[in-house]
Amino acid sequence: xxxxxxxxxxxxxxxxxxxxxxxxxxxxxxxxxxxxxxxxxxxxxxxxxxxxxxxxxxxxxxxxxxxxxxxxxxxxxxxxxxxxxxxxxxxxxxxxxxxxxxxxxxxxxxxxxxxxxxxxxxxxxxxxxxxxxxxxxxxxxxxxxxxxxxxxxxxxxxxxxxxxxxxxxxxxxxxxxxxxxxxxxxxxxxxxxxxxxxxxxxxxxxxxxxxxxxxxxxxxxxxxxxxxxxxxxxxxxxxxxxxxxxxxxxxxxxxxxxxxxxxxxxxxxxxxxxxxxxxxxxxxxxxxxxxxxxxxxxxxxxxxxxxxxxxxxxxxxxxxxxxxxxxxxxxxxxxxxxxxxxxxxxxxxxxxxxxxxxxxxxxxxxxxxxxxxxxxxxxxxxxxxxxxxxxxxxxxxxxxxxxxxxxxxxxxxxxxxxxx
Numbered sequence: 326x327x328x329x330x331x332x333x334x335x336x337x338x339x340x341x342x343x344x345x346x347x348x349x350x351x352x353x354x355x356x357x358x359x360x361x362x363x364x365x366x367x368x369x370x371x372x373x374x375x376x377x378x379x380x381x382x383x384x385x386x387x388x389x390x391x392x393x394x395x396x397x398x399x400x401x402x403x404x405x406x407x408x409x410x411x412x413x414x415x416x417x418x419x420x421x422x423x424x425x426x427x428x429x430x431x432x433x434x435x436x437x438x439x440x441x442x443x444x445x446x447x448x449x450x451x452x453x454x455x456x457x458x459x460x461x462x463x464x465x466x467x468x469x470x471x472x473x474x475x476x477x478x479x480x481x482x483x484x485x486x487x488x489x490x491x492x493x494x495x496x497x498x499x500x501x502x503x504x505x506x507x508x509x510x511x512x513x514x515x516x517x518x519x520x521x522x523x524x525x526x527x528x529x530x531x532x533x534x535x536x537x538x539x540x541x542x543x544x545x546x547x548x549x550x551x552x553x554x555x556x557x558x559x560x561x562x563x564x565x566x567x568x569x570x571x572x573x574x575x576x577x578x579x580x581x582x583x584x585x586x587x588x589x590x591x592x593x594x595x596x597x598x599x600x601x602x603x604x605x606x607x608x609x610x611x612x613x614x615x616x617x618x619x620x621x622x623x624x625x626x627x628x629x630x631x632x633x634x635x636x637x638x639x640x641x642x643x644x645x646x647x648x649x650x651x652x653x654x655x656x657x658x659x660x661x662x663x664x665x666x667x668x669x670x671x672x673x674x675x676x677x678x679x680x681x682x683x684x685x686x687x688x689x690x691x692x693x694x695x696x697x698x699x700x701x702x703x704x705x706x707x708x709x710x711x712x713x714x715x716x717x718x719x720x721x722x723x724x725x726x727x728x729x730x731x732x733x734x735x736x737x738x739x740x741x742x743x744x745x
Contacts, residue, residue, distance in 0.1 A: 337662025400534025554578025
């Protein structure tokens with residue numbers, strides 16, 4: 326059977342599904358704020374938001390077992406607030422993976438602090454604790470963990486390092502809500518964690534995010550930063566007493582406030598999260614079992630105890646087995662009607678703000694820092710040679726669609742000579 330990339334009939338001719346999946350319950354939940362004429366509960370004297378913001382925060386913290394939850398208009402702003410809330414100051418260093426989205430590292434820069442890039446583990450795509458240890462200096466203040474692809478990082482080793490050196494640990498769980506590491510929800514293991522609700526995520530509200538913590542000072546800082554730097558009038562009567570209840574010498578604030586309709590949509594979606602993840606896991610397990618027959622493919626799966634949430638299904642491709650480049654192989658897959666990407670994001674240390682047009686924080690507080698020699702060979706290998714992934718382990722796709730993925734792999738494998 327001729328491959329589609331060479332003019333043959335593709336395995337799939339179905340239309341690709343858009344990301345947002347909403348139902349009548351989501352719509353009705355959102356519309357309630359219109360009927361109530363309630364769009365923002367953040368007013369002078371009320372610094373906690375409206376009833377839907379409070380309800381959403383309560384739902385999230387109760388489902389994860391955290392003491393506090395603070396919702397934001399975007400998760401990028403939530404990350405900035407998180408970095409500020411742990412009291413980062415100019416010249417502090419934060420160890421972070423370069424294999425993530427831009428705003429993770431720029432949130433560190435926004436505080437005047439310095440991102441220090443550490444390599445990842447090939448079996449997870451998450452921070453390598455051994456390389457984290459190598460990157461620690463007397464300026465290191467925090468470790469920024471990204472639970473990538475829905476796979477938890479090795480939090481036991483990361484927390485050992487944090488405890489040894491008295492470091493904050495931030496967990497970005499944008500791709501891994503309700504994933505578990507050794508039976509603990511990601512986001513609840515470090516000092517602060519959080520989730521994104523953009524359209525491609527497990528659950529969405531268009532934009533939005535939420536931070537969780539068990540630390541009262543961090544909670545207070547997040548709330549002050551979210552609301553223009555104004556204090557919680559219900560908790561403290563004087564600025565002087567409040568200053569003792571946050572990290573750092575002082576905090577300015579922004580308008581990072583989430584609206585009532587968005588909070589209502591986010592809460593409605595969050596309540597479906599366990600079912601969504603169960604469906605994604607079922608699809609991922611089916612694909613991993615069926616694709617294991619091909620010696621040129623294996624799944625990123627760390628050996629420590631964990632329960633992934635599978636944002637994407639990340640696979641490692643070995644062109645030595647096929648004699649076909651990753652680029653050509655992925656092109657052949659997609660010609661068959663699939664939706665695979667390769668490499669994930671370009672490592673952050675290649676961006677101009679770290680090299681040719683350095684950000685002012687780097688020029689002023691780390692002029693000696695050379696990001697052209699970051700020594701992250703596993704990141705480079707995954708990005709340049711090995712990683713392929715699909716986002717289509719999700720509704721409204723079905724197990725029939727998963728079988729189409731398997732069929733496309735089988736077709737290409739049986740006709741691999743057409744690509745060599």
